Amino acid sequence: MPRAQHSPAAVDATRQRLAALALDIYRVEGLDAISFRRLAEAAGISHTLPYRYFDSKEALLVALRVQCMEHFEQFVRAREPSQAAPMPRIESLAAAYVEYVRAHPADYQLIFSTHQPAINQYPDLLAARRSLFEHAVSVVQHAIDAGVLHGDARVLTHLFWISLHGLMTLHAAGQLVHGLTLEALIAPLVTRMVQTTTSAPTPGPAASKPAPASADVIVLAPRRRKPTA
Amino acid sequence: MPRAQHSPAAVDATRQRLAALALDIYRVEGLDAISFRRLAEAAGISHTLPYRYFDSKEALLVALRVQCMEHFEQFVRAREPSQAAPMPRIESLAAAYVEYVRAHPADYQLIFSTHQPAINQYPDLLAARRSLFEHAVSVVQHAIDAGVLHGDARVLTHLFWISLHGLMTLHAAGQLVHGLTLEALIAPLVTRMVQTTTSAPTPGPAASKPAPASADVIVLAPRRRKPTA
DNA sequence: CTGTAAATTTTACGGTGTTAATTTACGTTC
DNA sequence: GAACGTAAATTAACACCGTAAAATTTACAG
Known part of the structure; x- marks a missing residue:
């Protein structure tokens, strides 16, 4: 009835x-x-x-973030060259990342907005982020398998991502210091990223197992201390 | 009266x-x-x-940001070694940066919060940021003068800052992907930052004058193209 | 047609930023 | 010391907001 x-x-x-x-x-x-x-x-x-x-306005905002992240991933995947050498593939990925933020700065800001509930509390957010990140990991892993990159794929991917995100989030928020533009910074940034990881086979102690750093005083790995072994 | x-x-x-x-x-x-x-x-x-x-709530928030930025600068300056070699000074600066964000993540998030009015619209914000940035530039310039770093001090400083900011903003917002911690990422990140800039005398075309990039298609400098000269 | 439960709207409450009107407090002048 | 004029501070008011609960409409099975 x-x-x-x-x-x-x-x-x-x-x-x-x-x-x-x-x-x-x-x-x-x-x-x-x-x-x-x-x-x-x-x-x-x-x-x-x-x-x-x-359920709430917060849930609405989370849904918006998920929506943007899915669009982001689709945007990036669509610009991936089907067949290319490992490093050009990584560079294309970075270029697609930059291109997305330039085209949709507000969306990017929403995805990574501060003062938002931690991503871990929303499975949908977690899944969307994971999907995007793992895609990048696979591209990096491809380069590692080809022997052109060395190290842990997830750590390496995160290092790449950190730098790109640092630049793009500042760009999207208009927080780059006066006189320095995205165009002036993106090239040297990516150049350094790539060049570091290709040339250096991740010198033992730092990359594979970072300094213990259980105490919160010393954060950086002391570069001048020779490996004990 | x-x-x-x-x-x-x-x-x-x-x-x-x-x-x-x-x-x-x-x-x-x-x-x-x-x-x-x-x-x-x-x-x-x-x-x-x-x-x-x-004048408004926005003005209040701006005042808070300025307050945090001043505290940030004071925090960093207090931890600067008075006498040290150029590179250790830079590393100390990076360590102080990280230490600040770890100690005051909420303040850091406020300083760089997204969805905030552009920094250029508030002279106070601009001045605070400028002061902090120029301090870092002076440290980098010191290393350049000593011949251990090469390139434009402001660009180089910005590159360092971008990477640090990318990591710390993700850390402060709890957005690092699962399994990867600040402790695991900070050491390789700084190692790479330092190592890249010390070894490579900024290969001409990329760093000094990035690709024109007037069109919005090609963003990255094509690395495989040999310098015409 | 009618009953019933889902879908939707109406009502209500406490909170917000902001503007305008009003009251209060105080130094100057008679 | 009383009255005045103005700055300071408060109160009143408006239009929003998120959210919960009550009231109402709607659509379908019998």
Whole structure:
């Protein structure tokens, strides 16, 4: 006798539609413009109905981040050369990364926004990040297998990513210091990244097993201390 | 006849006091807990009086950022070895940077928070950032003058900073991928940073004058193309 | 048609940033 | 010392916001 429940698929579709709408609002008017009431108005529904699709505003923002991350991954994957030497593949990956941030700086800022719940608390976020990261790892692993890179693929990938992210997050937020542009920094950065890892077979103690650093005083590996062995 | 105006010094002092109070709230309860009403209550004043000291909430947040940046610089300067060889000085600077973020992750996140007005729009922010950056530049310049580093000091400093910032911002936001820790990444990162710049005298075309890149297709400098000269 | 449960809207509460009106406090002048 | 004028500070008000609960509409089985 009761009214039939909406199919989970239909609910998911509406959730997607709302998320897409919220993303539109974000892109045009910024983060502060995102609100359930505004979103509901844009969708032509009452201002509490979004609660059927998102547990809270935080959940909505997480959904937006996931959406952006998936788009990011798809963007990067689409620009990957099908057949290429290992290092050019890595460079293409880096180039695609940069290209994405230049094309969608706001989306990138959303993905890596500070003051956001830790990624570990949302399985969807974790999965999206993992997918993107592991893709990069596979490209790096390919270079390692070919003998042109040396070290642990995940650590190496993370090192590459750290540098790229540092540059792109500053660029997207307009925080590069005056006089220095993305164009002036990206080339030397990538050059250094690549050149370091290809030439040096990761000198034992530092890369494979970093200094214990259980105490919080010494953070950097003391470079002048000779290996005890 | 009129009531005496408060001296600018007294007004500044109160502004400082309110900013310090807001920073306390932020550190304990996070960004969303910062509000004029909450701040006013903590300061024992009416909820609109903060407008005497800050044009808007955005201005308050900017003041907090400036406050954190000044503390950051002071923290780093205090840990600088007075006399040391150029490269150890740079390493100490990097270590101090890392130490600060580990000790005050929330403050660091605030300084570099995304979705904040561009730094160029607030002279105070610009000055604070400039001061911190130029300090680092001087340390790098010292190494260049000693002949142990090669290249443009500002570009080189920015490259160092980008990598450190990439790592620390991910660390502070809890966004490092699972299994990889700050401790495991900081040593190889710094090792690579240092090693690259000391060994390579910045191979002409890439570092000094990056590829034109007026079109937005090619971003990376094509590494395999030999210098025409 | 009717009952019933799901879907949706309406109502309500406490909180926010911000502006305008109002009150308070104090130095100057009579 | 009382009255005045102005700066300081508070109060009142508005339009938002997230969220919870109540009220209502809607769609379908019988």
